[in-house]
Amino acid sequence: MENSKTLYQHGTLALLVPGLLTGTITMGELLAHGNTGIGTGEGLDGELIILDGVAYQIDSKGNVNVLANDFIMPFANSHFANYQELTTISDATPAEFEKVSLDGKPNSNTFFSVLVKGTFSYMKTRAVAKSSRPFDTLAKTAEKQSIFEAKDVTGTLLSYYSPALFHGAAVAGFHNHFLADDHSIGGHVLDFKIKEGAVGIQVFDTLEQHLPITNTEFMEHDFSKDDVASAIAEAE
Amino acid sequence: MENSKTLYQHGTLALLVPGLLTGTITMGELLAHGNTGIGTGEGLDGELIILDGVAYQIDSKGNVNVLANDFIMPFANSHFANYQELTTISDATPAEFEKVSLDGKPNSNTFFSVLVKGTFSYMKTRAVAKSSRPFDTLAKTAEKQSIFEAKDVTGTLLSYYSPALFHGAAVAGFHNHFLADDHSIGGHVLDFKIKEGAVGIQVFDTLEQHLPITNTEFMEHDFSKDDVASAIAEAE
Numbered sequence: 164m165e166n167s168k169t170l171y172q173h174g175t176l177a178l179l180v181p182g183l184l185t186g187t188i189t190m191g192e193l194l195a196h197g198n199t200g201i202g203t204g205e206g207l208d209g210e211l212i213i214l215d216g217v218a219y220q221i222d223s224k225g226n227v228n229v230l231a232n233d234f235i236m237p238f239a240n241s242h243f244a245n246y247q248e249l250t251t252i253s254d255a256t257p258a259e260f261e262k263v264s265l266d267g268k269p270n271s272n273t274f275f276s277v278l279v280k281g282t283f284s285y286m287k288t289r290a291v292a293k294s295s296r297p298f299d300t301l302a303k304t305a306e307k308q309s310i311f312e313a314k315d316v317t318g319t320l321l322s323y324y325s326p327a328l329f330h331g332a333a334v335a336g337f338h339n340h341f342l343a344d345d346h347s348i349g350g351h352v353l354d355f356k357i358k359e360g361a362v363g364i365q366v367f368d369t370l371e372q373h374l375p376i377t378n379t380e381f382m383e384h385d386f387s388k389d390d391v392a393s394a395i396a397e398a399e
Numbered sequence: 400m401e402n403s404k405t406l407y408q409h410g411t412l413a414l415l416v417p418g419l420l421t422g423t424i425t426m427g428e429l430l431a432h433g434n435t436g437i438g439t440g441e442g443l444d445g446e447l448i449i450l451d452g453v454a455y456q457i458d459s460k461g462n463v464n465v466l467a468n469d470f471i472m473p474f475a476n477s478h479f480a481n482y483q484e485l486t487t488i489s490d491a492t493p494a495e496f497e498k499v500s501l502d503g504k505p506n507s508n509t510f511f512s513v514l515v516k517g518t519f520s521y522m523k524t525r526a527v528a529k530s531s532r533p534f535d536t537l538a539k540t541a542e543k544q545s546i547f548e549a550k551d552v553t554g555t556l557l558s559y560y561s562p563a564l565f566h567g568a569a570v571a572g573f574h575n576h577f578l579a580d581d582h583s584i585g586g587h588v589l590d591f592k593i594k595e596g597a598v599g600i601q602v603f604d605t606l607e608q609h610l611p612i613t614n615t616e617f618m619e620h621d622f623s624k625d626d627v628a629s630a631i632a633e634a635e
Contacts, residue, residue: 177564272620273612328413328622331564372606376509384508386563 167245169369170274170323171196174238175332176399177391178381179207182298186235187375190218193241194232196371199276201321201340202239207304208293210350212321212340213241219342221349223292223309227342237375240323240333246278246363254284255357261337263362264324270336272326274367277337279320281360286313288341288350305398311348318343320352320360331391332372334399351399403481405605406510406559407432410474411568412635413627414617415443418534422471423611426454429477430468432607435512437557437576438475443540444529446586448557448576449477455578457585459528459545463578473611476559476569482514482599490520491593497573499598500560506572508562510603513573515556517596522549524577524586541634547584554579556588556596567627568608570635587635 173188186205193200198216203209209222211230218230252263264277292307320341325333339352375381409424422441429436429449436449445458447466454466488499500513528543556577561569575588611617 175564268619269621270623272618272622273610326622328411328567328627366612368610368612370606370608370610372608374509374604374606376602376604382508383504385505386508387506391564 165243167243167365168367169371170240170242170367171371171373172240172333173236173373174375176238176334176395177331177386177389179238179301180389180391180394181384182300182304183381183384184237184294184298184304185378185380186237187378188236188239189232190230190234190236191232193236193239194218197241197243199244199321200239200241201323201338202236203291204293205235205237206294206298207291210290210340211236211239212342212349214319214321214342219349221288221290223290223307225290225309225311225348227346227349242276242365242367244365246365249362249364251359251361252357253359257355260357264322264364270327271324274326274370275324276365277322277324278363279357279360282315282317282358283355284315284358285354285356286316286341286348287311287354288348288352290350301394301398310353311350313343313348315358316343316348320355329370331395334395338399401479403479403601404603405607406476406478406603407607407609408476408569409472409609410611412474412570412631413567413622413625415474415537416625416627416630417620418536418540419617419620420473420530420534420540421614421616422473423614424472424475425468426466426470426472427468429472429475430454433477433479435480435557436475436477437559437574438472439527440529441471441473442530442534443527446526446576447472447475448578448585450555450557450578455585457526459526459543461526461545461547461584463582463585478512478601478603480601482601485598485600487595487597488593489595493591496593500558500600506563507560510562510606511560512601513558513560514599515593515596518551518553518594519591520551520594521590521592522552522577522584523547523590524584524588526586537630537634546589547586549579549584551594552579552584556591565606567631570631574635
């Protein structure tokens with residue numbers, strides 16, 4: 164049964180910090196938990212965005228690739244889309260987008276997703292280049308990233324909000340990925356300006372947190388030595 | 400379908416800290432997610448333990464009450480029991496019990512449950528007395544608790560282990576509840592010595608974290624002012 168109140172998460176952002184970048188879920192498995200989502204490939208192989216059941220990878224060269232079901236990931240989110248029309252916004256900065264999404268409140272105590280379909284007067288994204296084994300830390304791996312910029316681009320911004328209590332498992336606050344309709348730009352969003360967009364919101368009451376317990380590296384890693392919270396805040 | 404790899408959690412320990420003690424799940428709903436579990440009632444109404452599908456409350460007078468399906472709770476865990484025989488231990492302190500449960504490792508990166516059936520040469524528990532509205536903080540409410548002690552008591556110790564990353568949502572490390580076979584003692588375990596016991600372990604790959612999003616008090620609370628981590632460490 165499609166459950167539109169549940170956000171599925173495989174892995175944690177914490178495990179990326181020390182470089183546990185082995186792919187531990189397939190795209191096929193992820194899509195069983197949703198038709199909408201974000202993630203990254205093994206070795207931080209690009210930025211992923213799933214829209215209408217189709218999984219796209221924005222690689223470090225800026226190519227947009229459709230992913231097969233055997234593509235593997237260390238970290239990903241998915242959910243079944245059931246967005247409620249919230250409003251339309253125009254000439255909106257990230258801060259204004261967040262204010263609208265939070266309905267004026269300073270924060271949220273539950274997980275939710277926001278989808279903006281529209282025209283962006285400015286879009287700045289990044290995509291990380293895939294590392295090979297032995298994997299380095301998140302900070303080190305993230306140095307190999309490309310930055311992309313575009314003006315007046317039409318597309319979809321997919322945002323997930325996580326409560327502060329779950330920082331480390333996820334990124335506290337908003338985490339945004341983007342894909343242009345013409346695939347000219349996409350990736351993990353660093354900055355943007357919305358020219359005009361329709362905003363939909365979907366509030367979750369459940370986080371289904373799946374952990375890669377058959378992965379020995381993950382299970383035997385000593386996370387107490389990683390400064391997870393600040394490393395994530397810096398890299399994301 | 401019964402999923403023995405999933406630990407269900409309603410609410411978070413964080414919400415108890417500022418005194419968000421309203422019951423937001425019924426026992427009937429909790430039992431739909433498992434036949435084994437722990438929790439507390441609205442207003443911290445005693446300590447709960449679910450064994451073989453039967454929900455027991457140990458109240459602050461030391462009575463063991465069987466709970467009906469309409470009993471409500473602010474926080475609870477449940478799962479479908481599928482313990483694997485691990486070992487038998489004798490003359491074991493809490494530290495020795497934890498060492499055996501962790502298979503000698505310093506910690507675990509996933510959630511698991513341990514069940515000990517046997518005889519305890521010493522058992523020390525507590526049960527909190529129910530508060531009425533307006534609810535006070537966890538620290539203040541927990542002052543109204545009774546302490547119980549027993550020697551040479553036969554019963555079941557139900558333990559849940561949560562990884563450090565999830566401290567705040569749950570208690571990092573072990574969280575133990577107990578019920579004597581003859582119902583002479585039970586509650587949240589403060590100290591114990593195992594005389595002889597059979598130890599079963601059940602490892603989860605998923606935390607299903609359910610949040611009370613229809614509860615306005617929870618949704619509008621500003622957790623940034625609560626020192627959640629240390630308050631939980633102190634009270635639990």
